[in-house]
Amino acid sequence: MRPLGVRREDRFHPRTVGHVLGKAWSTAVIPVHVPLARPAIAAFRRADHVGITVTSLAEALRFWVDVLGFRHVVKTHYENSEFLEQVVGVDGADVTLAMVEGPDGSLVELLEYHAPSERQMMKPRSCDVGSVHLAYMVDNLDSLLAKVEAAGWLRLGAPQTVSGGARDGLRIVYVRGQDGVTLEFLQAPIQANGHAAAWPNSLGA
Structure with missing residues (x-):
């Protein structure tokens, strides 16, 4: 017993x-x-990159590099092939991609498809099933938000500040681009010295 x-x-x-x-x-x-050891799931080692399909690779690079400050690492064109079709699951696929790297080393893959011609523009709301967003901690939310809006992105609401709990003082805002991509920006509370406080990840770790 x-x-x-x-x-x-x-x-x-x-x-x-x-x-x-x-x-x-x-x-x-x-x-x-x-505590029992956390079981390994699918033998994952780490996140490698996030891929985003865009209308114009040139415009996307201007935003991610000139506005957000990512570094353009590589640009590659993949003509249609069985290899490409098997990877992306699209018959007749032809794509140019660029990889950009964030200040923290995270990678974002931007993809502009040239074929097939029957491509859809998906602009889901945050509540729509399948909607995805990327979240980034930033130093100055207001300054970045001004640059993002000047680049044509829209804020989905006014920046909000968490009140109470482990995330007390954290500021949050969602923005969305012309291609329907949603980003979340978070800023830790500002300390007396004028700098953002050190902040753990969203799990508090």
Whole structure:
């Protein structure tokens, strides 16, 4: 029978104690919680990149490089081939892609398809199934937001500040571009010295 209040994942270790439950014992078994190791899922090692299909690669590069400050790493054209069709799952695919790198080393792959001709423009709302957004911590939300809006992107609402809890003081805003891409910008609370506070990730780790 499982001892009251002891979970299945707990481990038991003999400990020498003076008194347990008011009785003298030389040795007692006391439950000590030892977290189980997190199981590996699909043997993932790390995130490699995020891919975004765009209308114009030139315009997308201007935004990601000139406005957001990413570094243009490489640009490659892939003509139609069985290899490409098998990778992307699109018959007749022909694409030019560019890889940009953020200040933190994260990679974004921008793809402009030249074929097939019957391509759709998807502009989902945040609530629509399949909608995706990327979130970035920034130093100065207001300054970046002004640059983003000048580049033709729209804020989806006024910047909001979290009140209370572990994320107290965090400022958040969503913006959306002409291709329907949604980005989230977050700014940690500003300290007395004028700099943003050190901030963990969204899990608080």
